[in-house]
Amino acid sequence: MxxxxxxxxxxxxxxxxxxxxxxxxxxxxxxxxxxxxxxxxxxxxxxxxxxxxxxxxxxxxxxxxxxxxxxxxxxxxxxxxxxxxxxxxxxxxxxxxxLLEASLLTACLVGGRYGLVVMGPQTVPLYRELVERHGLAARLAGIEAIAAGAPAVHAAPEQFELSLVEASNRLVADGAECVILVGAVVAGLHRRLQSRVSVPLLDGMAxxxxxxxxxxxxxxxxxxxxxxxxx
Known part of the structure; x- marks a missing residue:
């Protein structure tokens, strides 16, 4: 297949x-x-x-x-x-x-409320609208945006990963029972960062x-x- x-x-x-x-x-x-x-x-x-x-x-x-x-x-x-x-x-x-729809639906199977970590504050309204369109806004604990483009990510990967962890843990503090890492630049990072966050981290592609x-x-x-x- x-x-x-x-x-x-x-x-x-x-x-x-x-x-x-x-x-x-x-x-x-x-x-x-x-x-x-x-x-x-x-x-x-x-x-x-x-x-x-x-x-x-x-x-x-x-x-x-x-x-x-x-x-x-x-x-x-x-x-x-x-x-x-x-x-x-x-x-x-x-x-x-x-990718987002699959992550949202998986999040609903994993926990009651979920959070999103997205790339760029300007994308937050777009993701809120998309969560609404998918009919899952009631279970959204919050959205955290990281102001980091690809050049910054490659220049300081450890700082970028720390930013992801901190954003994820802020969402946990706000009631998220799982966190979705959103964007191609974070593909696969859920495995590296899971031990530093107390709730499941979800990757859209997986x-x-x-x-x-x-x-x-x-x-x-x-x-x-x-x-x-x-x-």
Whole structure:
């Protein structure tokens, strides 16, 4: 079986970083393919970026499916803002899972309330809106933002990790029973930092890959509103 990881922004290095993490969670009988957006923002941070990246995401998936005879059995949208998620679900017959949605749903299974650690204060309103759209705002303990771009992360990785730990522990103090580390730059760091935080740390890619592959194995028909709405 084959999982398609689509990155809606134009940064190939982000795709590669996410793919490394995805393979750690991929079942042994699955293969991974990747697709990257060909236009739009290098890193999605604004509503404008999201609007453009949604088009890029759809186009990247359609191009991959057209160019590869094997197609795919499930899709993971490798953007923490779940860009293009609903549009792809409407157009594809295979399961489509977003990083944030998968993290939120996993968090609800792990604990009562959850918190988010996000990259950049400017993204906080976007994540609040997305949590609302997913219908899970009532269980949100809070959002902590770290003002750290990729150059700063690479220049001072220990300080960056300390910032993640401190932000996570502030959320725990505010009542979070698990914490989601949000963004490609933090992919895989939950393993390194778990011993320094008293509640479970969740990684979006690990959550999304497990959910996407699990849904594919269920072989469910696609949900359609006009068929499932009560008569």
């Amino acid at each position: 084959r999982l398609l990881l689509v990155n809606a922004n134009t940064s190939q290095n982000i795709t590669e970083k996410l793919a490394i993490e995805a393979r750690l969670s991929l079942p042994a009988d699955w293969q991974l393919s990747t697709a990257t957006g060909t236009f739009g923002a290098a890193v999605i941070q604004t509503r404008r970026d999201c609007a453009i990246a949604e088009h890029a995401c759809i186009e990247a998936v359609e191009a991959h499916v057209a160019d590869h005879a094997e197609g795919c059995d499930a899709v993971v949208v490798g953007v923490s803002l779940d860009t293009g998620l609903w549009a792809l679900r409407e157009s594809l017959t295979v399961p489509v899972v977003g 959550c999304a890959v497990n959910q996407a592959c699990g849904l594919a194995r269920l072989e469910l028909p696609r949900a359609e509103a006009d068929k499932t709405a009560p008569g």
